[in-house]
Amino acid sequence: MTLKIYNVLTRKKEEFVPLTPGKVNMYVCGPTVYDYSHIGHGKTYVGFDVVVRYLRYSGYDVLYVQNITDVGHMLDTGEDRILKKARQLSAGPMQVVETYMREYFNDMDALGVQRPDISPRASGHIPEQIEMIQELIDKEHAYVVDGSVYFDVTSFAEYGKLSGRIVEELEEGARIGVRSEKHHSADFALWKKAEPEHILRWPSPWGDGFPGWHVECSAMANKYLGQTFDIHGGGIDNIFPHNECEIAQSEAAHGEPFARYWMLTGSLTLDGVKMSKSLGNTLTIKDALAKYRPEAIRAFILSSHYGSPIDFSDEAIEAAHKGWLRLWGAVSLVREQLRSAAEGEAETAVIDLLNNTKNSFIEKMDDDFNAPAALAVLQEFTRQVNTLINEKGPHTKGTLNAIDALYRELGGEVLGIVPDQAEASADAEREDGLVRLLINLRAQARAQKDWATSDQIRDQLKELGIVLEDRADGTIWKLE
RNA sequence: GGCGACGUGGCCAAGCGGCUAAGGCAGAGGUCUGCAAAACCUCCAUCACCGGUUCGAAUCCGGUCGUCGCCUCCA
Numbered sequence: 001m002t003l004k005i006y007n008v009l010t011r012k013k014e015e016f017v018p019l020t021p022g023k024v025n026m027y028v029c030g031p032t033v034y035d036y037s038h039i040g041h042g043k044t045y046v047g048f049d050v051v052v053r054y055l056r057y058s059g060y061d062v063l064y065v066q067n068i069t070d071v072g073h074m075l076d077t078g079e080d081r082i083l084k085k086a087r088q089l090s091a092g093p094m095q096v097v098e099t100y101m102r103e104y105f106n107d108m109d110a111l112g113v114q115r116p117d118i119s120p121r122a123s124g125h126i127p128e129q130i131e132m133i134q135e136l137i138d139k140e141h142a143y144v145v146d147g148s149v150y151f152d153v154t155s156f157a158e159y160g161k162l163s164g165r166i167v168e169e170l171e172e173g174a175r176i177g178v179r180s181e182k183h184h185s186a187d188f189a190l191w192k193k194a195e196p197e198h199i200l201r202w203p204s205p206w207g208d209g210f211p212g213w214h215v216e217c218s219a220m221a222n223k224y225l226g227q228t229f230d231i232h233g234g235g236i237d238n239i240f241p242h243n244e245c246e247i248a249q250s251e252a253a254h255g256e257p258f259a260r261y262w263m264l265t266g267s268l269t270l271d272g273v274k275m276s277k278s279l280g281n282t283l284t285i286k287d288a289l290a291k292y293r294p295e296a297i298r299a300f301i302l303s304s305h306y307g308s309p310i311d312f313s314d315e316a317i318e319a320a321h322k323g324w325l326r327l328w329g330a331v332s333l334v335r336e337q338l339r340s341a342a343e344g345e346a347e348t349a350v351i352d353l354l355n356n357t358k359n360s361f362i363e364k365m366d367d368d369f370n371a372p373a374a375l376a377v378l379q380e381f382t383r384q385v386n387t388l389i390n391e392k393g394p395h396t397k398g399t400l401n402a403i404d405a406l407y408r409e410l411g412g413e414v415l416g417i418v419p420d421q422a423e424a425s426a427d428a429e430r431e432d433g434l435v436r437l438l439i440n441l442r443a444q445a446r447a448q449k450d451w452a453t454s455d456q457i458r459d460q461l462k463e464l465g466i467v468l469e470d471r472a473d474g475t476i477w478k479l480e
Numbered sequence: 481g482g483c484g485a486c487g488u489g490g491c492c493a494a495g496c497g498g499c500u501a502a503g504g505c506a507g508a509g510g511u512c513u514g515c516a517a518a519a520c521c522u523c524c525a526u527c528a529c530c531g532g533u534u535c536g537a538a539u540c541c542g543g544u545c546g547u548c549g550c551c552u553c554c555a
Contacts (some may be wrong), residue, residue, distance in 0.1 A: 011484095031555065044555040074553080081553075105491035118535090164483055165551075235555035242554095266485085267549065276554055303495060303504075309485080309548065316492060319505035323492095326504080329518070365492090386519050390512090451497050451514060458516075469518050476518090 005231075006307060006368045008239070009162055013368055016261065018230050023361045024055050024062045025225040025435025027259065029217060029234035029242070030119065033100035036086045037107045038282040039297075039312055040140065040275050044235045045462045047306035049113040049266045050415060051233070054365050056415050065224045066116035068104075070097040071123045071200050072192075073213045077383040080200055080210070093200050107119035107285040109379060111294050112416040118224050122216035123398070128203045129211045132253055133204075147193030147207040153186045156248045162262060171250040188245050190215050214245035218258075222250065232259030236269055236307075266309035274412040275312075283312065294416045294478055295328070296321035297418055304370040318449040323379070324417060327479070330382045331354040331407045331418055334400050336476050350388070354406050357381040361410050371415065378411055393473070435466060439475045442468075 003016040020026050028048050031041055045066075071093075073081055086093040105115065122129075133149050136142035141155045153159045153167055160166055167186055189212035194201035201208045222231065227250070234243060243262070250258040267274060268410050275282050279289030288297055300320035304310045357377060364373035385403055388395070438457055445453040458468045465480045 029555075032553095038555085041555050047555095163550080236485090237550070239552060240550060241552095250500085250544075265555070267555075268547080272548090274549075276553090300492095301502095307485095308493090311492090313492095315505085319492060322506095324506040326519090333519090372504095373502070376494065379503050383520080392518055393515085444516080449514070455515075468519070470513075470516080471518080478518095 002056075002370055003366045005261050005263060007260075008264050009259075014261070018060070019228065019260065022059070022061055022415075024060045024231065025229035026052065026055075026062060026064050026227060026231040026233065027217070027221045027225055028064070028066045028116070028232070029238055030066040030068050031104055032073045032081060033097050033104055034073075034082045034098060036245040036286060037104050038275060038284050039270070039288050040235075040282075041104075042107070042111055042285050042288070042297065043301050043310060044265045045108055045113050046111055046264075046301045046416075047168050050302065050371055051231075051263070051306070051369050053414050053416065054112065054369060057409075061082050063118075063225065064116045065118045065120065065221065066096075067217060068101055068121045068222050069216065070094075070101070070121050072211045072216065080198070083198070083200060083426065094123070097121075104397045107289075110289055111285065112298060114292055120224065122211065122220070125216065125220050125223065126211065128206050128223050129215050130191075132215060132219045132222070132249065133211075135253045136190065137180055139252065141249075142190055143183065144206050148181065148189060149183050149191040149206055150187040151190055151245070151249060151252075151348075153188070153248065156252045159186075159235060159248050160244060162247055163244045165240055165244065174434060188214060188241060190249070214242055215249055217242075217246050218249040218253070221246075221258075222254070227254040227256040227258075229259055230387065231261045231263060233263045233265070233268060236264040239264055240465060263306070265306050266304075269309060269311045271313050272311055288317075292317055294325050295419065298415070298417050299324040299375070302375055302417070304372055305389060306369060306371070313315075327378060327382050327411065328418070330385045330389070331404070331411070332478060333476065334385065334407070335421075337389065337393070337395065337473075338397065338400045338404065341397040342399050344398050346396070346398035346402040350395075350399050350402060353381070353384055353401055358406060358410065361414075365414070371471040374410070375415070378407075378415075381406075390471075401450070435461070435477045439468065439477065443475065446470075 004013050005016045006013045006329050028045075047065075052062055070082060071080070072199045080093075082096055086096045087094060091099075101121075103340060108115070129460045133142060136151065137144065137149065140152075142149050142151050153251050167184070191204060191206060191211055192209050193207055198210070200210050202210060221232070232243070232246075243264075248259050260351075269275065270281055270283055273279070273281060296317060300312075300317045301310070303320050303323075357380075358376045361374050364377060367373070388403075407418050408420065412420065438461065442454050442457040445451075445457070461468060461477070462480075466477055467480050468475055468477050
């Protein structure tokens with residue numbers, strides 16, 4: 001079994017061979033922290049979260065770097081988006097950055113996204129960026145105009161190789177009369193001269209200024225991962241110009257290939273329309289989490305391949321949620337039975353089922369991280385588990401533990417949609433005890449065919465969001 | 481206008497040259513059940529359209545129609 005990755009650079013699915021055996025160096029473009037993260041960020045970073053989780057599950061030692069952009073990302077108007085936000089809030093730019101960066105991590109934590117190993121900030125790597133820009137000037141890939149530095153796209157023959165753009169054609173589509181100090185309309189800023197009112201500024205060999213957006217990723221990827229590294233990820237919407245510029249800068253400066261495998265995620269639309277900050281039709285992760293549990297959101301995101309676009313709608317996430325509920329129901333049932341199961345080894349038929357499931361799951365994930373197909377394997381497995389538990393019980397501890405372990409491994413460790421436990425807190429334990437007490441009282445009523453009392457307990461618990469299910473072997477409860 | 485992606489059952493979505501076209505949601509019928517819920521079983525598609533390549537195509541090629549993304553800030 002070998003892992004295959006669709007490489008956007010070659011437009012082909014390729015066998016994944018890391019630069020150093022057993023080791024994966026990976027960089028993913030992170031967010032610009034000037035506002036709350038939206039569900040589109042969620043799709044991208046949950047997608048890469050599963051990629052990283054699966055690589056680690058496969059035995060790779062992954063170094064995962066994801067930057068935080070906190071300077072240099074300009075609006076159309078030429079205004080730095082962080083400075084704009086700072087002005088709106090009457091706050092300092094780094095206060096804005098700190099606020100939204102923390103919110104970003106909170107949101108990702110809530111979604112079960114494991115943190116990157118390194119989260120470098122652009123503003124913390126100005127010397128590295130200046131050094132890289134100087135190198136590009138020395139090698140005549142960049143030129144200085146009035147305190148600003150631009151990359152000369154005509155000096156890098158391969159410019160456009162990732163996105164399929166052709167420099168000559170870019171000329172035509174360019175807006176007129178803007179950035180007239182550039183030699184070519186496709187040239188992009190490496191360093192911008194700071195106007196007096198621009199307070200995000202640093203000294204440089206070319207005067208006070210600030211770095212362009214693209215150069216941070218090149219400089220920081222180089223610092224933490226080396227000139228050539230294995231995987232570069234990001235959202236497809238950044239393929240041009242951002243990713244293209246990263247390649248140009250890095251390869252022009254170092255004369256070595258930049259990233260070897262490019263993985264780009266499809267965009268998320270909201271009710272059929274592309275979500276964008278300028279259109280204002282954004283759904284923040286916080287809003288989504290207020291309505292749906294994180295596992296449901298992850299299951300929704302993983303219901304289509306990472307490279308495909310996906311449309312967020314109430315119906316779609318509701319469907320994903322119910323599908324997840326079925327899976328979670330089986331897991332809960334297994335764990336419930338485990339409380340009272342007899343000692344004993346796992347049954348051989350079950351061991352076969354587990355092995356087959358695991359092999360299929362790995363086969364799907366090895367095929368360019370096909371999470372939706374892997375999820376289908378877990379659903380198929382769930383049907384068999386339900387049959388096993390409902391019709392062929394009771395089972396030994398060994399059997400139930402083995403099933404639970406596979407759910408934890410594939411559904412938990414890799415996909416991040418099967419929690420270790422429903423909830424871990426003193427309150428949760430107390431709640432469980434109380435509900436079980438009521439279940440016992442209700443069982444006594446049922447034994448006496450006192451359906452009125454029995455139904456009253458069930459109905460009133462339901463109003464509290466607690467659902468009871470009567471099974472042949474007893475009553476179980478779950479949160480609605 | 482240029483570049484790219486996509487169009488699979490009511491909805492979502494795998495499959496990308498050859499076993500009965502995965503899986504989830506919804507729907508219909510059934511089993512089980514004090515009732516309910518859950519679960520399980522059964523049923524529900526020939527893959528936008530047209531033409532071509534091939535022994536054989538949802539899968540490859542060409543065309544038509546349609547949707548979306550990028551080209552300007554976006555994950």
